[in-house]
Amino acid sequence: MENQLPLATANANINAAAAAPLQPVAGKVPKKFIGYIHNFRGVAIIYVVGAHILLNWPDGSVTHKILDIILQNSTILFLFIAGYLFQHLSAKFEYKDYLIKKFQNVICPYLLLSLPVIVYRVVSQDINGFTLEEHPDFGAWPRWEQVGYYLLHGAHLQQLWFIPMIALYYLIAPLLLYVDRKPVLYRYVLPGLIILSLIVHRSTLSDTLVMAVHFLSVYVFGMFMSRYKDEFLVFAQKYAILVTVLPLAFITLNYFVEKPYYDPIDYIHKMLFCPFYLYWLWRLEKYVPKFVDVLAVLSFGIYFVHYFFVLAFRAIYQKVFHTPMPGNFFIWLGCLIVVMLLSIWTLQLARKVLGNKSKFLVGC
Template identity: 80%
Template structure:
């Protein structure tokens, strides 16, 4: 979720992997990571499509296994790009850019939603689960809770969490400058398996759980050349292992769902790095469009999810039925509405659009 490197710079060739860690490499546009952003945002939107699935639906379970917890893909890319662009890191400038491109659109898009939540007392379920007395809190306290935890809209919990990573950027950079410290990944991965995903608005717990993902992205960026050489030699392993763990997660007992889900999503990061590198020249144009607008799509897509759900219920007096056809149609519609909205915002606001929609 980092700022996109200009498309005019050199692209890392699939035939010639870059030499990791050099200043020259740090400035290059990496096509497969750019395309990975486009793939990751499809995962995110796909996970948020709200349909009324029948009890025991196999299709719903499979889609959940594939698309839920796609935060891992997004955070992996964020860590990868943080390391890739860190050659001339300056903390003050870094925080300034993050405020402009991430925090500012978060604040502006949050304001009307928080006002609506507080005025109407339309409190979402996961907030009430954690705080049954939330409705009795003073308005200012409710607003502050929403803002500091991103609890006012499904996808916005992510922003307060990743803001914590922005604040500890010098510590993360210190790890990268002394690569032996990447051994910290081992206890961090164990920690992620022990401290599992919590209520979305539990910012600190989620930050602890996902820290291994961000550092893993940094690690894979530093050793990009070595990984691509390994993946080329062991392509079958890189390809089949995540698919095998995904299948295992389908059949495993529910108590193993979270650790297996974490594991196969981490493995799919390696899967996509390799295959998007190998197939870079075959990527369709729409993946590039989604990649360029990915952060903006993250911000605005859920508004269209809610709009689509409400409009269907208004017209047909029932929730959207859950099946593969409706899921696919809804995914395409939400994607198109998000892309058109962002393109219009960029056309009208020019460079200032990043302050409102993040791109």
């Protein structure tokens, strides 16, 4: 999608399209605010939490397989949005200020929420499976090395592997902006990174460098789509069927492919769903339910706290019934709703008690 349309022409087309039915009304939101990408954050966090509901599904469960295909690897949606917003807000980029803000909003809550978990891990030596898979002798490591490993790899709680990885992208932000400010580079860099992602698959969650290499294409794809946001919406209106059907075709293919092809097809279908959601959340913006806005505002905080409730539910059920929580669609849906509600109420309480300082503890 090269920048062949003059920007004025693209903007004129978008403004004309906005007058059509089902289009967002122009001029009703702050200049820097993009409603559809904001709502996409709310959708993405549903994917993330839904993927983390831990149930004991029956062997060969079709429901589990379908949910797994839809929800797993939802990191792609989250990272795409991060790259999109990075480019969108980059006009007055100052590296020092950027790193300070990311430390306050991302690294600080990561450290504070990690502290009790790491203390528990080190004292009890309750080491999770993927860490032992990567390092079978981990229990014999000195305690200080275990602490360092947990912090540098996010290996102490399942979802926290994401933070050390995205921190690497924060560090290389000037390099990424160099690509964006010479947009001709996208035509060389982005295809190469996508090929690299298809070769270098998702690894053990705590393998930070491998995961950073694998997901870099997603972050840069988000930047690319932000730079050409107007042109994309013109393209998507003209080829709405293609934007809609292609991701649905690949997600269906994901159900039937053999194991060696599963991860590449999964990567492709999640990448295709990023423009899918951009278009349809833009097209139907005024119909998006209010709760999606609530989820979007609190999305990063939900990311930080939801897994504590998932583990608590799992432990309570195991203690009461002496068996893992069984897996079926209705139990999964009920757990998803309750975990979301508890996460939202916790974050709202934190914001009420701590005010603006809540971002240092829970990221929002």
